[in-house]
Amino acid sequence: MLKLCGFHISNYHNKVRIALLEKGIAFEEDASCKPSQNEDWLARSPMGKVPIIELDGGRRLAESEVICEYLEEAYPQKPLLPRDPLRARQGARAGHLHRAARRAGRAPALRRGVLRRDRVRPKSMQSVEKDLAKGIARA
Numbered sequence: 419m420l421k422l423c424g425f426h427i428s429n430y431h432n433k434v435r436i437a438l439l440e441k442g443i444a445f446e447e448d449a450s451c452k453p454s455q456n457e458d459w460l461a462r463s464p465m466g467k468v469p470i471i472e473l474d475g476g477r478r479l480a481e482s483e484v485i486c487e488y489l490e491e492a493y494p495q496k497p498l499l500p501r502d503p504l505r506a507r508q509g510a511r512a513g514h515l516h517r518a519a520r521r522a523g524r525a526p527a528l529r530r531g532v533l534r535r536d537r538v539r540p541k542s543m544q545s546v547e548k549d550l551a552k553g554i555a556r557a
């Protein structure tokens with residue numbers, strides 16, 4: 419059975435977990451896996467991070483985004499992305515926008531902008547609104 423290695427406090431882990439649950443894929447979890455640069459863990463996770471998935475026969479995959487793409491291809495019966503390639507890529511732009519905002523240190527403002535508009539400083543909100551108009555709202 420597919421094994422998801424990592425822990426629930428990790429958003430990356432939860433992203434994969436939600437995909438597994440939504441797609442109805444049977445899996446088990448190993449919460450004892452921790453990020454580490456120890457050789458033992460690096461042999462399972464090349465960057466030493468969580469999450470990873472382990473498949474029957476000892477095959478493994480790391481990186482939450484890559485894992486989700488794998489799940490989408492390997493278990494096509496309940497797709498999480500639109501079948502139309504253009505619509506699927508338009509949806510993926512939300513992820514790119516979030517990563518870009520994180521790199522620029524603006525992810526907290528972006529999240530607050532989406533979730534709790536009333537508590538965000540107007541300047542942050544303006545910047546978020548600009549990004550939302552570019553990427554997410556017009557998918």
Ligand SMILES: N[C@@H](CCC(=O)N[C@@H](CS)C(=O)NCC(=O)O)C(=O)O
Pocket residue numbers: 427428429430431453454466467468469480481482483
């Ligand atoms: N790009 C990775 C990021 C995973 C990641 O950063 N996981 C954290 C736990 S939430 C981790 O393992 N951090 C340890 C480290 O960065 O060395 C993914 O999407 O899976």
